[in-house]
Structures are given as C-alpha cells and as structure tokens.
Amino acid sequence: xxxxxxxxxxxxxxxxxxxxxxxxxxxxxxxxxxxxxxxxxxxxxxxxxxxxxxxxxxxxxxxxxxxxxxxxxxxxxxxxxxxxxxxxxxxxxxxxxxxxxxxxxxxxxxxxxxxxxxxxxxxxxxxxxxxxxxxxxxxxxxxxxxxxxxxxxxxxxxxxxxxxxxxxxxxxxxxxxxxxxxxxxxxxxxxxxxxxxxxxxxxxxxxxxxxxxxxxxxxxxxxxxxxxxxxxxxxxxxxxxxxxxxxxxxxxxxxxxxxxxxxxxxxxxxxxxxxxxxxxxxxxxxxxxxxxxxxxxxxx
Numbered sequence: 407x408x409x410x411x412x413x414x415x416x417x418x419x420x421x422x423x424x425x426x427x428x429x430x431x432x433x434x435x436x437x438x439x440x441x442x443x444x445x446x447x448x449x450x451x452x453x454x455x456x457x458x459x460x461x462x463x464x465x466x467x468x469x470x471x472x473x474x475x476x477x478x479x480x481x482x483x484x485x486x487x488x489x490x491x492x493x494x495x496x497x498x499x500x501x502x503x504x505x506x507x508x509x510x511x512x513x514x515x516x517x518x519x520x521x522x523x524x525x526x527x528x529x530x531x532x533x534x535x536x537x538x539x540x541x542x543x544x545x546x547x548x549x550x551x552x553x554x555x556x557x558x559x560x561x562x563x564x565x566x567x568x569x570x571x572x573x574x575x576x577x578x579x580x581x582x583x584x585x586x587x588x589x590x591x592x593x594x595x596x597x598x599x600x601x602x603x604x605x606x607x608x609x610x611x612x613x614x615x616x617x618x619x620x621x622x623x624x625x626x627x628x629x630x631x632x633x634x635x636x637x638x639x640x641x642x643x644x645x646x647x648x649x650x651x652x653x654x655x656x657x658x659x660x661x662x663x664x665x666x667x668x669x670x671x672x673x674x675x676x677x678x679x680x681x682x683x684x685x686x687x688x689x690x691x692x693x694x695x696x697x698x699x700x701x702x703x704x705x706x
Contacts, residue, residue, distance in 0.1 A: 415634035416466045416495075417616050422628035424595045425581040430616045431462040431637075433497075433573040439639035440499045441570065443679050448570055449512050450503045453478075453487055455568025456546045458499055459575030461491040462637055463564070464525070467579065472529035478541060480521030483507035487518075490677075496640035498677045514545055523549055554579075563600050567608040574611045576619075578603055599624075641678035648673040648682040649692055657693040664689055 413434035420427045437455050446454065461476050468474065471493045478487040489499040508517065521541035528534050537557050543549040547566045554562035561580035568574070578600055586592040602623050611619060620629055651673065652660045663671050664686045671684045684692075 414637040414639075416462050416637065417634045418466060418632045419620060420630050420632075421599065421624075422630060423585060424599060424627075425584050425586055425592065426596065426599050427579050427581055429463050429466050429575075429577040429579075430619065431459050431466075431573075431575040432616075433458055433462065433637065434571070436497050436637055436639035437568070437573045438571075440497075443677065444500070446501060447503065447505055447508050448510065449508055449517060450484060450501050451570045452568045453484065453514070453517065453546065454489075454499055454501050455570070455573030456566040456575075457487050457489045458491075458497060459566045459568065459573045460546065460550050460564065461489040461497065461499075462495075463575050463577040465491050465493065465495060466635060467577065468527065470527050470529050471531070472527065475524075475526040475528065477524045477526070478518060478521055478546075479524070480518035480541065482517055482519045482521065483512070484517045490642070491637075492642075495635060495637045496642070497637055498639060498641050500677050514541065514543070514549075523553060525553065561596050561600075563603060565603065565606060565611065567611050569608075569612055572612050576603065576606065576611060599627075641675060641680065645682050648675075649684070649688075652684060652689065652692060657689075660689050660693070661686065 413432060414436045416429055416431045418427065418429050433455065437458060440454060440458065441451050457476055457478065461474055465474055473493075474491045476489045479485060484501060484503045486502040487499075488501070489497065491497040518541055522538055523541050524536060524538045526534065526536045537553070539549070539553045539556060541549050543552055545566070547564045550564040550566070551562060554560055563578045565576040580596055583592060586595055606619065606623060610622065614622070616631065620631065652671065655663065660671075664684070669685055671689070673682045673684070674680070
C-alpha cells in the first residue's frame with residue numbers, strides 16, 4: 407500500500423541570496439478522499455482542490471496551534487467552498503453547488519459572482535482571528551495573492567492548480583530585510599523571483615516533482631529545499647460532537663426531534679458522510695449527564 411506521505415505533503419524552500427521563502431504542496435490521496443464523498447462536477451472539484459492547496463500552504467506559513475478554516479461564499483452556482491486544515495496537517499473539505507447552473511468552461515467569476523473569501527484561525531488557546539476579502543481575482547491564486555498584499559502587507563504570490571486527480575500549489579513570500587538591506591535591490595530581487603515563478607505552467611506543476619520544478623525555475627539561484635511535511639485527509643467528526651449539537655438544542659427540543667423523526671435522529675457529517683444515530687434512550691441518557699459514547703442498549 408502506498409504511504410499517503412508519498413503523495414500528500416508540503417515542502418519549504420528558501421533562497422540563500424535573497425530574503426524570500428517558498429513552499430510547494432502536493433495533494434493526491436487526501437484530494438481523492440474529499441472528492442469521493444460527493445459527486446462534484448469538474449469545475450467544483452478543481453476549485454475545491456485549489457482551495458485545499460491554499461490551506462495546506464497557509465498552515466506551513468502561519469504559526470499557530472489549532473484550526474485553519476477557509477470559506478469562499480457567493481450567491482452563484484457555488485454558494486460555498488470550505489476547507490479545514492489543522493496545525494497537525496489533517497485536512498478535510500466540502501462544496502455546495504447547483505449542478506444545473508455550472509457550465510464546463512465556467513470561470514471563477516461565473517461560479518462565484520460577488521463572492522467573499524474568509525480566512526479563520528481558531529487556535530486551541532488565544533484569540534480567534536478572521537480576515538475577509540472579496541473574491542476579486544480571475545482565479546483563486548489571484549484572490550489569495552490579493553488577500554495577503556492587502557491584509558498582511560507582505561509580498562506574497564500564490565499559484566494554485568488542480569485537475570480532479572492532483573492538487574498542487576506554489577507560494578512565494580518576502581521575508582524581513584536581512585541579506586538585502588537596500589530597498590531597490592530587495593524590490594528587484596522579488597520582481598526577478600516572482601517573474602520566474604510566473605513562467606510555471608499548470609501542466610508542469612501538476613506533473614513534475616518539486617526538485618524538477620525548482621530547477622526549471624531557479625537553476626541560476628541558490629535554493630535550499632527542506633524536508634517534506636506530511637498531510638492527510640482526516641475528518642474531526644465524532645459521536646461526541648454530534649451529541650453536543652443535540653445538547654445545544656435543549657432537552658425538550660431534542661426529545662421533540664426524536665418524535666418527529668420516527669424515533670431516531672440522524673446526524674450526518676457533511677465532510678465525510680459518516681452517520682450518527684440517536685434514539686430516545688440516547689437523548690435521555692445524554693441529558694442525564696451519562697454521555698453517549700456508545701449507542702443505547704435499546705437500539706439494534
């Protein structure tokens with residue numbers, strides 16, 4: 407069996423003679439897991455893969471212990487794209503879409519007109535952070551580039567590609583002035599590195615390994631490539647979390663829900679399609695404080 411780490415990872419690199427860092431991401435098995443949960447049309451699968459690649463790159467960029475959530479929302483044929491990636495690099499994702507309104511050659515503007523992109527960092531400790539920008543680029547790559555330039559005031563470029571089988575991404579970001587103190591030299595170096603990055607095609611990034619990609623782009627530069635950081639598809643849903651959702655309804659409403667649904671409440675995870683069942687005895691047990699880690703004895 408193939409180790410998912412062979413296909414799902416991020417890998418950092420730096421330029422020794424410039425204040426620039428980079429990151430590459432490759433997603434195959436985790437991308438396939440996300441697509442296997444729903445019958446996504448190709449344009450949806452592509453955008454979902456690009457957003458997965460973006461989340462994976464950002465987890466390597468942002469220093470935090472918790473959960474990164476990316477949500478793209480619109481009133482168009484795709485009202486929602488959502489990716490969650492933990493600091494442990496567990497990733498999951500989903501999309502909502504109207505298949506009847508999706509043309510095969512639709513652009514981002516066609517699929518998500520007047521959309522917004524929300525980036526949320528939910529740390530295990532400390533303050534939750536959220537930044538929101540308009541989906542005002544022609545591609546998700548442009549949208550993320552614009553987001554960082556506007557909100558973080560840091561030179562950043564994204565290249566994101568997905569084809570339904572593999573999702574790939576390249577990130578370049580300026581570091582604080584160290585090797586290059588002169589502002590003109592610093593600007594010229596950044597311009598040079600990003601211009602070369604822009605010559606990379608989707609076909610190249612989707613088909614070539616990281617060493618080959620970097621050699622093609624930067625064979626005249628001193629580039630150091632670091633060890634890979636593994637990623638995997640993993641859903642954080644659980645019976646306990648589903649039970650907590652019932653508790654939030656209150657005892658009376660939860661019991662009423664059991665009656666309305668013929669004796670069983672079904673809670674489906676929209677990310678992985680796992681189904682959790684709760685009967686009247688489960689609900690009584692739950693509000694008695696006994697928990698529902700396992701189904702009640704009354705249910706078969």
